[in-house]
Amino acid sequence: MNVHLLDAGFAAAATAAWYGAFALARLITRPRGVHAAPSTPDLGAEPPAVVSLLAAGWEITEDAGEATLVDLAARGHLELRQPGDDPLQTTIHVREEPDTGLLPFEQQILDRVRQLAHGGVLPVSALTFRDQGQAQSWDKRLRGAIVAEARRLGLSQRRFPPALVAGLMVLAAGASVVIAWAVFHWLSLQPAEGGGDNTGGAVGAAIAAFLISLGVFSSAAAADQGERDTPAGREVAARWLGVRGWLRGHEAFADLPPSAVAVWDRYLSYGAALGVNRVVTGVLHLGLGDRKRVWSSFGGEWHRVRVRYPRLWPRYGKPTARLVRQGVVTLGIGVLLIWARGRVDVPYADDVLVAVGIPLALLGAYKLIRTMLDLAITRTFDAQVLWVERWTGTVLGKDDPDRSYLAVDDGSGDRTVAWARPSGLGGRPGDTVRVTVRPWSRRVVALTVLT
Known part of the structure:
Protein backbone atom coordinates (compact mmCIF):
# COMPACT_ATOMS: atom_id res chain seq x y z
CA MET A 1 0.00 0.00 0.00
CA ASN A 2 1.19 3.51 -0.79
CA VAL A 3 2.54 5.01 2.45
CA HIS A 4 1.55 8.54 1.47
CA LEU A 5 -2.05 7.54 0.82
CA LEU A 6 -2.05 5.87 4.24
CA ASP A 7 -0.86 9.11 5.87
CA ALA A 8 -3.56 11.08 4.07
CA GLY A 9 -6.11 8.49 5.16
CA PHE A 10 -5.11 8.85 8.81
CA ALA A 11 -5.42 12.64 8.63
CA ALA A 12 -8.79 12.45 6.88
CA ALA A 13 -10.06 9.86 9.37
CA ALA A 14 -9.01 12.02 12.34
CA THR A 15 -10.77 15.04 10.85
CA ALA A 16 -13.91 13.04 10.07
CA ALA A 17 -13.92 11.53 13.56
CA TRP A 18 -13.79 14.93 15.24
CA TYR A 19 -16.52 16.46 13.10
CA GLY A 20 -18.57 13.31 13.63
CA ALA A 21 -18.27 13.79 17.39
CA PHE A 22 -19.20 17.46 16.98
CA ALA A 23 -22.29 16.57 14.93
CA LEU A 24 -23.27 13.96 17.51
CA ALA A 25 -22.93 16.54 20.29
CA ARG A 26 -25.24 18.92 18.43
CA LEU A 27 -27.74 16.13 17.85
CA ILE A 28 -27.79 15.06 21.49
CA THR A 29 -28.12 18.62 22.83
CA ARG A 30 -31.01 19.70 20.61
CA PRO A 31 -33.88 21.23 22.62
CA ARG A 32 -36.52 18.62 23.30
CA GLY A 33 -40.06 19.08 22.08
CA VAL A 34 -42.69 20.34 24.52
CA HIS A 35 -46.32 19.21 24.66
CA ALA A 36 -48.78 21.99 25.41
CA ALA A 37 -50.61 21.97 28.72
CA PRO A 38 -54.41 22.31 28.73
CA SER A 39 -55.73 25.63 27.46
CA THR A 40 -55.65 28.28 30.18
CA PRO A 41 -55.99 32.09 30.51
CA ASP A 42 -53.67 32.21 33.52
CA LEU A 43 -50.52 34.21 32.85
CA GLY A 44 -47.25 33.43 34.59
CA ALA A 45 -44.58 35.68 36.06
CA GLU A 46 -42.04 35.19 33.26
CA PRO A 47 -41.46 38.29 31.06
CA PRO A 48 -42.75 38.11 27.46
CA ALA A 49 -39.23 38.02 25.98
CA VAL A 50 -38.39 34.87 27.95
CA VAL A 51 -41.76 33.37 27.03
CA SER A 52 -40.95 34.00 23.37
CA LEU A 53 -37.63 32.18 23.81
CA LEU A 54 -39.37 29.12 25.27
CA ALA A 55 -42.24 29.08 22.77
CA ALA A 56 -39.85 29.28 19.80
CA GLY A 57 -37.94 26.18 20.90
CA TRP A 58 -35.23 28.05 22.82
CA GLU A 59 -34.52 30.39 19.93
CA ILE A 60 -34.75 34.17 20.14
CA THR A 61 -36.86 35.72 17.41
CA GLU A 62 -37.81 39.32 16.69
CA ASP A 63 -41.07 38.67 18.58
CA ALA A 64 -39.16 38.91 21.87
CA GLY A 65 -38.30 42.58 21.49
CA GLU A 66 -41.65 43.57 20.00
CA ALA A 67 -43.56 41.80 22.76
CA THR A 68 -41.43 43.61 25.34
CA LEU A 69 -42.30 46.96 23.77
CA VAL A 70 -46.02 46.18 24.03
CA ASP A 71 -45.51 44.97 27.59
CA LEU A 72 -43.90 48.28 28.52
CA ALA A 73 -47.09 49.94 27.28
CA ALA A 74 -49.25 47.51 29.27
CA ARG A 75 -47.28 48.38 32.41
CA GLY A 76 -47.62 52.13 31.91
CA HIS A 77 -44.13 53.11 30.74
CA LEU A 78 -45.35 53.81 27.20
CA GLU A 79 -48.66 54.51 25.48
CA LEU A 80 -49.61 53.22 22.02
CA ARG A 81 -52.12 55.31 20.06
CA GLN A 82 -53.67 54.67 16.66
CA PRO A 83 -55.21 57.86 15.21
CA GLY A 84 -56.66 56.21 12.08
CA ASP A 85 -57.72 52.86 10.71
CA ASP A 86 -54.22 51.80 9.71
CA PRO A 87 -52.15 50.17 12.50
CA LEU A 88 -49.03 51.42 10.72
CA GLN A 89 -50.04 54.93 11.85
CA THR A 90 -49.55 53.92 15.49
CA THR A 91 -47.49 56.31 17.57
CA ILE A 92 -45.56 55.65 20.76
CA HIS A 93 -45.88 58.16 23.60
CA VAL A 94 -43.34 58.15 26.41
CA ARG A 95 -44.76 58.44 29.90
CA GLU A 96 -42.92 59.83 32.88
CA GLU A 97 -43.03 56.61 34.84
CA PRO A 98 -40.09 55.62 37.08
CA ASP A 99 -37.82 52.99 35.55
CA THR A 100 -37.44 51.00 38.75
CA GLY A 101 -37.87 47.27 38.46
CA LEU A 102 -37.10 47.02 34.75
CA LEU A 103 -34.98 44.16 33.49
CA PRO A 104 -31.87 45.05 31.44
CA PHE A 105 -33.45 44.21 28.07
CA GLU A 106 -36.63 46.11 29.00
CA GLN A 107 -34.54 49.15 29.92
CA GLN A 108 -32.64 48.82 26.64
CA ILE A 109 -35.85 48.96 24.60
CA LEU A 110 -37.25 51.84 26.64
CA ASP A 111 -33.99 53.77 26.21
CA ARG A 112 -34.18 53.17 22.46
CA VAL A 113 -37.68 54.67 22.30
CA ARG A 114 -36.70 57.67 24.41
CA GLN A 115 -33.63 58.27 22.29
CA LEU A 116 -35.67 58.42 19.08
CA ALA A 117 -38.74 60.23 20.41
CA HIS A 118 -39.21 63.96 19.76
CA GLY A 119 -41.45 65.72 22.22
CA GLY A 120 -42.17 62.34 23.77
CA VAL A 121 -43.73 60.98 20.56
CA LEU A 122 -42.37 58.42 18.09
CA PRO A 123 -44.05 56.82 15.04
CA VAL A 124 -43.64 53.04 15.04
CA SER A 125 -42.16 53.26 11.54
CA ALA A 126 -39.18 55.14 13.00
CA LEU A 127 -38.17 52.32 15.34
CA THR A 128 -36.04 50.45 12.82
CA PHE A 129 -32.30 50.95 12.43
CA ARG A 130 -30.88 52.41 9.25
CA ASP A 131 -27.38 51.13 9.87
CA GLN A 132 -26.92 47.37 9.73
CA GLY A 133 -23.89 47.43 12.01
CA GLN A 134 -25.76 49.35 14.73
CA ALA A 135 -28.75 47.03 14.36
CA GLN A 136 -26.62 43.93 14.79
CA SER A 137 -24.77 45.33 17.80
CA TRP A 138 -28.01 46.43 19.50
CA ASP A 139 -29.70 43.12 18.72
CA LYS A 140 -26.76 41.11 20.06
CA ARG A 141 -26.89 43.00 23.35
CA LEU A 142 -30.65 42.50 23.58
CA ARG A 143 -30.42 38.78 22.91
CA GLY A 144 -27.66 38.38 25.47
CA ALA A 145 -29.76 40.09 28.15
CA ILE A 146 -32.81 37.92 27.38
CA VAL A 147 -30.75 34.73 27.52
CA ALA A 148 -29.17 35.83 30.80
CA GLU A 149 -32.60 36.32 32.36
CA ALA A 150 -33.84 32.95 31.12
CA ARG A 151 -30.77 31.27 32.61
CA ARG A 152 -31.21 33.15 35.88
CA LEU A 153 -34.74 31.75 36.11
CA GLY A 154 -33.43 28.25 35.45
CA LEU A 155 -35.44 27.96 32.23
CA SER A 156 -32.57 27.76 29.76
CA GLN A 157 -28.96 26.63 29.62
CA ARG A 158 -26.03 26.61 27.25
CA ARG A 159 -26.48 24.06 24.51
CA PHE A 160 -22.85 22.99 24.96
CA PRO A 161 -22.06 22.87 28.71
CA PRO A 162 -18.43 23.43 29.79
CA ALA A 163 -17.83 19.69 30.29
CA LEU A 164 -18.90 18.94 26.71
CA VAL A 165 -16.74 21.74 25.33
CA ALA A 166 -13.79 20.41 27.33
CA GLY A 167 -14.39 16.93 25.93
CA LEU A 168 -14.46 18.26 22.37
CA MET A 169 -11.24 20.15 23.09
CA VAL A 170 -9.55 16.93 24.22
CA LEU A 171 -10.75 15.17 21.07
CA ALA A 172 -9.52 18.15 19.05
CA ALA A 173 -6.06 17.79 20.56
CA GLY A 174 -6.03 14.07 19.77
CA ALA A 175 -7.16 14.59 16.18
CA SER A 176 -4.58 17.35 15.75
CA VAL A 177 -1.82 15.01 16.98
CA VAL A 178 -2.84 12.42 14.37
CA ILE A 179 -2.85 15.05 11.63
CA ALA A 180 0.54 16.38 12.76
CA TRP A 181 1.98 12.85 12.81
CA ALA A 182 0.67 12.20 9.28
CA VAL A 183 2.29 15.42 8.03
CA PHE A 184 5.56 14.58 9.78
CA HIS A 185 5.63 11.02 8.43
CA TRP A 186 4.80 12.19 4.91
CA LEU A 187 7.53 14.83 4.79
CA SER A 188 10.16 12.83 6.66
CA LEU A 189 10.17 10.31 3.81
CA GLN A 190 10.89 13.07 1.30
CA PRO A 191 14.55 13.95 0.71
CA ALA A 192 15.59 17.44 1.69
CA GLU A 193 16.53 19.92 -0.99
CA GLY A 194 19.98 18.95 -2.20
CA GLY A 195 19.66 15.53 -0.56
CA GLY A 196 20.00 14.51 3.05
CA ASP A 197 17.62 14.21 5.97
CA ASN A 198 14.35 16.21 5.97
CA THR A 199 13.49 15.65 9.63
CA GLY A 200 13.86 19.32 10.60
CA GLY A 201 11.45 20.53 7.95
CA ALA A 202 9.03 17.73 8.76
CA VAL A 203 8.98 18.69 12.45
CA GLY A 204 8.25 22.34 11.65
CA ALA A 205 5.44 21.42 9.27
CA ALA A 206 3.98 18.99 11.82
CA ILE A 207 3.93 21.67 14.53
CA ALA A 208 2.21 24.08 12.14
CA ALA A 209 -0.33 21.41 11.17
CA PHE A 210 -1.03 20.67 14.85
CA LEU A 211 -1.59 24.33 15.74
CA ILE A 212 -3.77 25.04 12.71
CA SER A 213 -5.90 21.91 13.23
CA LEU A 214 -6.27 22.56 16.94
CA GLY A 215 -7.27 26.16 16.23
CA VAL A 216 -9.94 25.16 13.71
CA PHE A 217 -11.41 22.41 15.89
CA SER A 218 -11.28 24.48 19.08
CA SER A 219 -12.96 27.47 17.44
CA ALA A 220 -15.87 25.29 16.36
CA ALA A 221 -16.16 23.68 19.80
CA ALA A 222 -16.04 26.99 21.69
CA ALA A 223 -18.47 28.85 19.40
CA ASP A 224 -21.88 29.75 20.79
CA GLN A 225 -24.24 26.93 19.85
CA GLY A 226 -27.35 28.60 21.26
CA GLU A 227 -29.63 27.54 24.09
CA ARG A 228 -31.38 24.34 25.11
CA ASP A 229 -34.11 23.31 27.50
CA THR A 230 -34.04 22.53 31.21
CA PRO A 231 -36.63 20.48 33.16
CA ALA A 232 -38.06 23.67 34.65
CA GLY A 233 -38.00 25.32 31.25
CA ARG A 234 -40.01 22.53 29.64
CA GLU A 235 -42.60 22.71 32.41
CA VAL A 236 -42.98 26.48 32.05
CA ALA A 237 -43.02 26.25 28.25
CA ALA A 238 -45.85 23.69 28.38
CA ARG A 239 -47.91 26.06 30.54
CA TRP A 240 -47.34 28.96 28.17
CA LEU A 241 -48.26 26.83 25.17
CA GLY A 242 -51.54 26.26 26.98
CA VAL A 243 -51.98 30.04 27.15
CA ARG A 244 -51.25 30.19 23.41
CA GLY A 245 -54.01 27.66 22.80
CA TRP A 246 -56.43 29.77 24.82
CA LEU A 247 -55.52 32.94 22.91
CA ARG A 248 -55.93 31.17 19.58
CA GLY A 249 -59.47 30.38 20.62
CA HIS A 250 -60.28 34.09 20.20
CA GLU A 251 -60.55 34.53 16.43
CA ALA A 252 -60.22 38.32 16.54
CA PHE A 253 -57.09 38.26 18.71
CA ALA A 254 -54.73 37.65 15.79
CA ASP A 255 -55.82 40.90 14.12
CA LEU A 256 -55.65 43.20 17.15
CA PRO A 257 -53.43 46.28 16.58
CA PRO A 258 -50.77 47.38 19.07
CA SER A 259 -53.07 50.07 20.48
CA ALA A 260 -55.43 47.32 21.69
CA VAL A 261 -53.06 46.89 24.64
CA ALA A 262 -55.21 49.52 26.37
CA VAL A 263 -58.01 46.91 26.48
CA TRP A 264 -56.23 43.57 26.44
CA ASP A 265 -53.42 44.66 28.76
CA ARG A 266 -50.58 42.11 29.07
CA TYR A 267 -52.50 39.47 27.13
CA LEU A 268 -51.53 41.35 23.97
CA SER A 269 -47.83 41.39 24.82
CA TYR A 270 -47.83 37.69 25.65
CA GLY A 271 -49.85 36.98 22.51
CA ALA A 272 -47.13 38.68 20.48
CA ALA A 273 -44.46 36.70 22.33
CA LEU A 274 -46.28 33.45 21.57
CA GLY A 275 -46.67 34.28 17.88
CA VAL A 276 -50.47 34.50 18.03
CA ASN A 277 -50.88 38.13 16.98
CA ARG A 278 -49.56 38.80 13.48
CA VAL A 279 -50.57 42.50 13.36
CA VAL A 280 -48.43 43.52 16.33
CA THR A 281 -45.37 41.70 14.98
CA GLY A 282 -46.09 43.05 11.50
CA VAL A 283 -46.29 46.68 12.65
CA LEU A 284 -43.52 46.84 15.23
CA HIS A 285 -39.96 46.37 14.02
CA LEU A 286 -37.04 47.05 16.32
CA GLY A 287 -34.34 45.86 13.94
CA LEU A 288 -33.94 45.21 10.24
CA GLY A 289 -36.53 42.44 10.12
CA ASP A 290 -36.01 38.69 10.35
CA ARG A 291 -35.64 37.36 6.83
CA LYS A 292 -35.48 33.78 8.14
CA ARG A 293 -38.91 33.85 9.83
CA VAL A 294 -41.49 35.61 7.67
CA TRP A 295 -45.25 35.94 8.03
CA SER A 296 -47.41 34.56 5.21
CA SER A 297 -51.16 34.62 4.60
CA PHE A 298 -51.03 32.18 1.67
CA GLY A 299 -53.79 29.61 2.04
CA GLY A 300 -56.10 31.91 3.99
CA GLU A 301 -54.47 31.74 7.43
CA TRP A 302 -51.55 33.70 8.83
CA HIS A 303 -48.53 31.58 9.70
CA ARG A 304 -44.77 31.90 10.01
Missing part, protein backbone atom coordinates in the same frame (compact mmCIF):
# COMPACT_ATOMS: atom_id res chain seq x y z
CA VAL A 305 -42.46 30.35 7.43
CA ARG A 306 -38.80 29.55 8.09
CA VAL A 307 -36.64 30.44 5.10
CA ARG A 308 -33.15 29.16 4.32
CA TYR A 309 -30.88 31.09 1.94
CA PRO A 310 -28.24 28.94 0.16
CA ARG A 311 -24.77 30.45 -0.08
CA LEU A 312 -22.35 27.63 -0.83
CA TRP A 313 -24.30 25.70 -3.47
CA PRO A 314 -22.12 25.75 -6.63
CA ARG A 315 -25.21 25.23 -8.80
CA TYR A 316 -27.50 27.72 -7.05
CA GLY A 317 -29.34 29.97 -9.47
CA LYS A 318 -26.92 29.48 -12.35
CA PRO A 319 -28.23 29.39 -15.94
CA THR A 320 -28.14 26.11 -17.83
CA ALA A 321 -25.35 27.19 -20.18
CA ARG A 322 -23.01 27.96 -17.28
CA LEU A 323 -23.79 24.66 -15.54
CA VAL A 324 -23.16 22.72 -18.77
CA ARG A 325 -19.87 24.54 -19.29
CA GLN A 326 -18.76 23.77 -15.73
CA GLY A 327 -19.73 20.11 -16.13
CA VAL A 328 -17.86 19.75 -19.42
CA VAL A 329 -14.73 21.42 -18.03
CA THR A 330 -14.77 19.31 -14.85
CA LEU A 331 -15.33 16.11 -16.80
CA GLY A 332 -12.62 17.05 -19.30
CA ILE A 333 -10.04 17.73 -16.60
CA GLY A 334 -10.87 14.46 -14.88
CA VAL A 335 -10.55 12.44 -18.10
CA LEU A 336 -7.29 14.23 -18.95
CA LEU A 337 -5.79 13.36 -15.56
CA ILE A 338 -6.80 9.71 -15.92
CA TRP A 339 -5.36 9.64 -19.46
CA ALA A 340 -2.06 11.05 -18.16
CA ARG A 341 -1.60 8.06 -15.84
CA GLY A 342 1.58 6.25 -16.83
CA ARG A 343 2.74 9.14 -19.00
CA VAL A 344 4.28 11.31 -16.26
CA ASP A 345 7.64 10.27 -14.82
CA VAL A 346 7.17 11.67 -11.31
CA PRO A 347 7.14 9.60 -8.08
CA TYR A 348 3.61 8.68 -7.01
CA ALA A 349 2.17 10.66 -9.93
CA ASP A 350 -0.01 7.78 -11.10
CA ASP A 351 -1.70 7.44 -7.71
CA VAL A 352 -2.33 11.17 -7.47
CA LEU A 353 -3.65 11.42 -11.03
CA VAL A 354 -6.11 8.58 -10.46
CA ALA A 355 -7.12 9.80 -6.99
CA VAL A 356 -7.95 13.25 -8.37
CA GLY A 357 -9.04 12.37 -11.90
CA ILE A 358 -11.73 9.80 -11.11
CA PRO A 359 -13.67 12.03 -8.65
CA LEU A 360 -13.46 14.97 -11.07
CA ALA A 361 -14.71 12.87 -13.97
CA LEU A 362 -17.59 11.50 -11.90
CA LEU A 363 -18.46 14.99 -10.63
CA GLY A 364 -18.45 16.42 -14.16
CA ALA A 365 -20.64 13.61 -15.47
CA TYR A 366 -23.03 14.05 -12.55
CA LYS A 367 -23.30 17.81 -13.20
CA LEU A 368 -24.07 17.25 -16.87
CA ILE A 369 -26.74 14.62 -16.18
CA ARG A 370 -28.43 16.65 -13.44
CA THR A 371 -28.34 19.81 -15.55
CA MET A 372 -30.05 18.03 -18.44
CA LEU A 373 -32.71 16.67 -16.09
CA ASP A 374 -33.10 20.11 -14.54
CA LEU A 375 -33.65 21.57 -18.00
CA ALA A 376 -36.25 18.95 -18.88
CA ILE A 377 -38.16 18.87 -15.58
CA THR A 378 -39.63 22.19 -14.46
CA ARG A 379 -42.28 22.99 -11.86
CA THR A 380 -45.01 25.62 -11.97
CA PHE A 381 -46.93 26.64 -8.87
CA ASP A 382 -48.69 29.57 -7.23
CA ALA A 383 -47.18 31.14 -4.13
CA GLN A 384 -46.90 34.29 -2.05
CA VAL A 385 -43.68 36.31 -2.15
CA LEU A 386 -42.20 36.52 1.35
CA TRP A 387 -38.80 38.16 0.86
CA VAL A 388 -36.69 39.60 -1.94
CA GLU A 389 -33.01 40.30 -1.40
CA ARG A 390 -30.06 41.06 -3.64
CA TRP A 391 -27.68 38.14 -4.06
CA THR A 392 -24.24 38.68 -2.53
CA GLY A 393 -22.96 35.13 -2.75
CA THR A 394 -19.94 35.60 -5.00
CA VAL A 395 -16.50 34.62 -3.81
CA LEU A 396 -15.45 38.24 -3.45
CA GLY A 397 -18.69 39.22 -1.72
CA LYS A 398 -19.78 41.48 -4.58
CA ASP A 399 -23.38 41.83 -5.67
CA ASP A 400 -24.46 39.64 -8.57
CA PRO A 401 -26.80 41.71 -10.78
CA ASP A 402 -28.09 38.54 -12.44
CA ARG A 403 -29.55 36.97 -9.30
CA SER A 404 -31.53 37.82 -6.20
CA TYR A 405 -33.05 35.72 -3.47
CA LEU A 406 -36.77 35.09 -3.86
CA ALA A 407 -38.42 33.43 -0.87
CA VAL A 408 -41.99 32.26 -1.50
CA ASP A 409 -44.63 30.28 0.37
CA ASP A 410 -46.41 27.71 -1.79
CA GLY A 411 -48.45 26.30 1.09
CA SER A 412 -46.55 23.00 1.20
CA GLY A 413 -45.12 23.51 4.70
CA ASP A 414 -43.66 25.92 7.22
CA ARG A 415 -40.11 25.65 5.85
CA THR A 416 -38.73 26.63 2.47
CA VAL A 417 -35.51 27.33 0.61
CA ALA A 418 -35.21 30.60 -1.30
CA TRP A 419 -35.14 30.47 -5.09
CA ALA A 420 -32.76 32.45 -7.30
CA ARG A 421 -34.60 35.07 -9.35
CA PRO A 422 -32.86 36.40 -12.47
CA SER A 423 -32.87 40.12 -13.12
CA GLY A 424 -35.84 41.33 -15.11
CA LEU A 425 -38.43 39.28 -13.25
CA GLY A 426 -40.81 41.02 -10.85
CA GLY A 427 -42.47 40.11 -7.60
CA ARG A 428 -42.56 42.07 -4.35
CA PRO A 429 -43.25 40.89 -0.80
CA GLY A 430 -46.96 40.24 -0.43
CA ASP A 431 -47.60 39.53 -4.13
CA THR A 432 -49.30 36.30 -5.17
CA VAL A 433 -47.32 34.96 -8.10
CA ARG A 434 -47.17 32.02 -10.48
CA VAL A 435 -43.60 30.82 -10.85
CA THR A 436 -41.90 28.28 -13.06
CA VAL A 437 -38.68 26.92 -11.60
CA ARG A 438 -35.89 24.42 -12.17
CA PRO A 439 -35.75 22.45 -8.90
CA TRP A 440 -32.11 21.30 -8.92
CA SER A 441 -30.52 24.67 -9.63
CA ARG A 442 -33.41 26.46 -7.85
CA ARG A 443 -33.53 29.03 -10.62
CA VAL A 444 -36.75 30.86 -11.48
CA VAL A 445 -37.36 30.80 -15.24
CA ALA A 446 -40.74 32.56 -15.36
CA LEU A 447 -42.77 34.66 -12.94
CA THR A 448 -46.23 36.18 -13.32
CA VAL A 449 -47.77 38.44 -10.69
CA LEU A 450 -51.37 37.35 -10.12
CA THR A 451 -52.46 39.77 -7.40
